[in-house]
Amino acid sequence: MRRLLFILPVSALIILGAIFFMLLADKTRDPGAVPSPLVGKPVPAFSLPRLDGNGSVTEADLKGAVTVFNVFASWCLPCRVEHPVLMRMAADKRLRIVGLNYKDKPEDAKKWLAELGNPFAVVASDRQGRAAIDFGVYGVPETFIIDARGIIRHKHVGPIHASEYPDRIAPVIERLLREGGGK
Amino acid sequence: MIAETGHFALILAALIAAFQCVLPLAGAARGDQRLMDSGRTAAVAQFLFITVAFFSLMHAYVVSDFSVANVVQNSHSAKPMLYKIAGVWGNHEGSMVLWVLILALFGAAIAVFGRNLPHELRARVLAVQGMIGLAFLLFILATSNPFLRVDPAPMDGRGLNPILQDPGLAFHPPFLYLGYVGFSVAFAFAVAALIEGRVDAAWARWVRPWTLAAWCALTLGIALGSWWAYYELGWGGFWFWDPVENASFMPWLAGTALLHSAIVVEKRDALKSWTILLAILTFILAMMGTFLVRSGVLTSVHTFATDPGRGLFILALLLIAAVGSLGLYAWRAPGLRTGGVFAPISREGGLVLNNLLLATATATVLLGTLYPLLLEALDAGKVSVGAPYYNLTFVPIMAPLIVAMGIGPMLAWKRGDLPGVLARLRIAAIVTGIVICGAILLNDGPLMAVLGVGLACWLFMGALSELAERIRLFRIPLRESLRRLAHLPPAAIGMTVAHVSMAVIVLGITASAAWQSERVLVMAPGDGVDLAGYRVTLDRVEKVPGPNYTAERAAMSVTRKGNVVTVLRPEKRAFVTPPQTTTEAAIHTTWLADIYAVIGDPVAPKAGEGGKAGWTVRLYHNPLVPWIWIGAVIMVVGGLISLADRRHRVGAPARKTRSAETPAAGAA
Numbered sequence: 001m002r003r004l005l006f007i008l009p010v011s012a013l014i015i016l017g018a019i020f021f022m023l024l025a026d027k028t029r030d031p032g033a034v035p036s037p038l039v040g041k042p043v044p045a046f047s048l049p050r051l052d053g054n055g056s057v058t059e060a061d062l063k064g065a066v067t068v069f070n071v072f073a074s075w076c077l078p079c080r081v082e083h084p085v086l087m088r089m090a091a092d093k094r095l096r097i098v099g100l101n102y103k104d105k106p107e108d109a110k111k112w113l114a115e116l117g118n119p120f121a122v123v124a125s126d127r128q129g130r131a132a133i134d135f136g137v138y139g140v141p142e143t144f145i146i147d148a149r150g151i152i153r154h155k156h157v158g159p160i161h162a163s164e165y166p167d168r169i170a171p172v173i174e175r176l177l178r179e180g181g182g183k
Numbered sequence: 184m185i186a187e188t189g190h191f192a193l194i195l196a197a198l199i200a201a202f203q204c205v206l207p208l209a210g211a212a213r214g215d216q217r218l219m220d221s222g223r224t225a226a227v228a229q230f231l232f233i234t235v236a237f238f239s240l241m242h243a244y245v246v247s248d249f250s251v252a253n254v255v256q257n258s259h260s261a262k263p264m265l266y267k268i269a270g271v272w273g274n275h276e277g278s279m280v281l282w283v284l285i286l287a288l289f290g291a292a293i294a295v296f297g298r299n300l301p302h303e304l305r306a307r308v309l310a311v312q313g314m315i316g317l318a319f320l321l322f323i324l325a326t327s328n329p330f331l332r333v334d335p336a337p338m339d340g341r342g343l344n345p346i347l348q349d350p351g352l353a354f355h356p357p358f359l360y361l362g363y364v365g366f367s368v369a370f371a372f373a374v375a376a377l378i379e380g381r382v383d384a385a386w387a388r389w390v391r392p393w394t395l396a397a398w399c400a401l402t403l404g405i406a407l408g409s410w411w412a413y414y415e416l417g418w419g420g421f422w423f424w425d426p427v428e429n430a431s432f433m434p435w436l437a438g439t440a441l442l443h444s445a446i447v448v449e450k451r452d453a454l455k456s457w458t459i460l461l462a463i464l465t466f467i468l469a470m471m472g473t474f475l476v477r478s479g480v481l482t483s484v485h486t487f488a489t490d491p492g493r494g495l496f497i498l499a500l501l502l503i504a505a506v507g508s509l510g511l512y513a514w515r516a517p518g519l520r521t522g523g524v525f526a527p528i529s530r531e532g533g534l535v536l537n538n539l540l541l542a543t544a545t546a547t548v549l550l551g552t553l554y555p556l557l558l559e560a561l562d563a564g565k566v567s568v569g570a571p572y573y574n575l576t577f578v579p580i581m582a583p584l585i586v587a588m589g590i591g592p593m594l595a596w597k598r599g600d601l602p603g604v605l606a607r608l609r610i611a612a613i614v615t616g617i618v619i620c621g622a623i624l625l626n627d628g629p630l631m632a633v634l635g636v637g638l639a640c641w642l643f644m645g646a647l648s649e650l651a652e653r654i655r656l657f658r659i660p661l662r663e664s665l666r667r668l669a670h671l672p673p674a675a676i677g678m679t680v681a682h683v684s685m686a687v688i689v690l691g692i693t694a695s696a697a698w699q700s701e702r703v704l705v706m707a708p709g710d711g712v713d714l715a716g717y718r719v720t721l722d723r724v725e726k727v728p729g730p731n732y733t734a735e736r737a738a739m740s741v742t743r744k745g746n747v748v749t750v751l752r753p754e755k756r757a758f759v760t761p762p763q764t765t766t767e768a769a770i771h772t773t774w775l776a777d778i779y780a781v782i783g784d785p786v787a788p789k790a791g792e793g794g795k796a797g798w799t800v801r802l803y804h805n806p807l808v809p810w811i812w813i814g815a816v817i818m819v820v821g822g823l824i825s826l827a828d829r830r831h832r833v834g835a836p837a838r839k840t841r842s843a844e845t846p847a848a849g850a851a
Contacts, residue, residue, distance in 0.1 A: 002517060003513075003517055006456075006512060006513045006516050006517050007513040009460060009463075009464070009509045009512065009513070010505070010506060010509035010510050010512070010513050013467070013502070013505040013506065013509055014502075014506060016553075017498065017501065017502040017505070017506075019556065019557060019560045020474070020480060020498050020501075020556075021495075021498060022560050023480050023556060023559065023560055024480060024494045024495055024498060025495075
């Protein structure tokens with residue numbers, strides 16, 4: 001019995017080590033990820049002018065197909081880092097990519113898209129950042145992945161690095177596409 | 184060329200460390216004096232080579248050698264010299280080199296100054312030190328080489344994170360590492376004792392000064408870190424229960440317990456296997472801290488660029504060290520002969536209570552730090568554990584500890600006389616009662632504040648009563664008392680000073696938590712606001728150039744009853760490389776309180792909403808907050824006084840001749 005007591009510390013450490021190993025080995029894990037209360041909820045209602053001035057964008061534009069909803073701004077440097085990844089995603093015709101241009105001058109945003117390429121099917125212009133508040137955005141860029149029913153299924157804070165895409169984003173998209181709702 | 188020399192020196196140091204793990208151990212097993220002595224030579228040589236490597240890296244920083252990748256990533260030619268030097272350890276690779284440098288320094292110190300240690304024990308301690316050194320050197324060489332070159336070399340570097348460009352932080356890591364790594368000595372002694380199968384009073388006497396020195400350095404390192412957080416982060420607080428703060432705090436708590444339990448081993452030959460376990464756990468906690476910070480398992484302000492490969496490597500090191508040492512413990516510790524018996528109410532009993540409470544406190548912090556990870560591993564979602572958890576769990580453990588701190592030192596060894604001690608503490612109790620009544624009458628904050636003030640007063644009076652008792656103050660002529668005071672052993676004075684410092688810290692924490700005043704508002708030049716009896720007026724905001732940044736500096740005059748007290752100049756600094764802004768809080772201290780001002784972003788007037796233009800300003804009045812750091816410094820002084828005790832330097836009484844299994848009886 002007394003012997004067991006002396007074995008306790010080493011056993012506890014081994015279990016702890018195993019847990020650490022599990023966490024480290026999990027490549028899809030993002031230690032900085034803050035669970036968004038919106039994950040699993042329908043997209044909040046909003047209505048914003050389109051960046052190109054032709055009418056408006058509403059939550060209905062995020063439903064009906066697997067949608068990548070990306071918050072960006074021309075003044076945001078990390079968005080530039082992320083941009084090529086979005087361009088690559090845009091090449092995937094099963095997806096719809098919608099942009100939310102956050103606290104930006106429309107002419108700057110248009111110039112930015114003209115220069116770097118436009119991955120978005122449609123871009124909503126949120127000059128005051130009101131819609132972004134409903135989406136719980138606390139920095140640009142942020143990306144939401146929304147299923148065909150209009151439910152937010154995943155949130156990515158910060159730029160999606162090319163190296164992160166295969167591990168953190170692609171599996172989510174593939175899962176949603178399998179559930180049905182490619183466009 | 185110099186960078187390659189450094190790299191080469193590190194490789195040589197690793198090879199030497201490999202010899203150091205094996206030869207002295209074999210020598211001690213066979214009783215071969217020459218093999219045992221090779222450990223000393225190896226320890227000194229390892230230290231010299233790591234020193235060469237460290238200064239090679241420092242040279243690259245000082246001359247801004249941008250062909251070295253590490254310098255490119257963390258330095259910039261326009262950076263002040265102090266931060267070029269501090270930049271050496273302001274990044275992952277360099278800080279690991281500092282880590283092994285300090286480890287090797289301790290190893291060399293044992294080799295050179297450990298003359299009075301039995302040769303077998305010294306050889307085994309050096310072998311264990313060699314193993315730790317080898318592990319970390321391999322880690323550096325395999326995953327974190329600071330000497331990698333870039334070709335072509337860029338024109339300039341990317342700069343050190345501006346938030347780290349601060350004198351407080353320049354010295355924070357070295358002290359922290361002195362503490363962490365210092366506990367490696369206690370660890371090595373514990374493992375060596377387990378190999379020998381013998382722990383006695385002499386062993387405790389050798390371990391104690393090393394532990395004490397490490398503990399002093401760690402105390403100072405933690406204090407510097409929290410001081411930096413207080414004035415640099417601009418949040419008005421000094422401790423945030425961040426995982427990385429906890430990572431340094433856990434070894435401190437465990438180390439404090441170790442300091443006290445080693446006294447019992449030394450004086451009474453009891454608590455041996457517990458002390459060994461504490462020595463092992465303290466260092467493992469320090470290593471776990473390194474793992475948590477460096478692997479990217481947790482996020483925190485301290486996370487350097489993380490790399491899962493590094494994480495796995497440190498995890499492997501941690502597990503080898505932990506499984507090896509604790510496995511050895513499970514195997515050998517049951518065979519350690521228990522020593523002196525004691526009654527529950529006795530000095531030993533008091534120290535056991537101290538250890539139980541400190542161990543519980545350590546476990547509490549450990550649980551809070553790891554809980555989010557455990558939940559995540561069980562797939563039960565993500566949570567974060569913050570201050571409310573610690574307030575709820577940590578404070579109730581500390582309160583009885585502080586009550587006991589007042590009583591414990593008065594108890595006699597073996598069998599204490601509690602009623603007698605309480606009678607001698609009646610003055611302390613009366614004063615505490617009066618102070619608590621006063622606090623209840625004057626307190627306009629939470630009730631916890633009364634408790635905090637009461638505890639601080641009790642501890643302060645208790646420590647002084649103990650000292651008065653020792654020198655028989657007022658019971659024998661004053662001159663005689665003073666003569667006794669002068670002849671007290673430094674260890675006794677060190678204890679009183681350290682316990683008093685704890686009272687000062689408790690008071691500082693209580694007052695700043697309970698009675699802080701805060702104002703957050705938009706101010707335009709000319710606006711004034713009242714803050715805890717002062718009036719703060721924003722005079723102007725101007726742009727000021729700095730060496731590698733430009734600042735917006737505000738001038739805020741602080742007046743009290745119409746008299747100007749001071750002018751506060753908080754700044755917001757915009758750095759170019761890397762592009763980042765930092766806040767520089769302006770602090771005016773009266774030693775009884777701080778007036779603390781931070782300037783934020785300019786606010787544009789909102790059209791039609793009647794909002795005004797100006798700057799967001801945060802102002803705090805933090806009563807007694809400087810006492811926290813004053814207390815920490817006094818605590819370190821207490822530790823140093825105790826360290827000066829002759830007992831630690833004069834050789835411990837000779838142990839009986841080597842006999843692997845029989846414990847030496849009554850060596851003290």
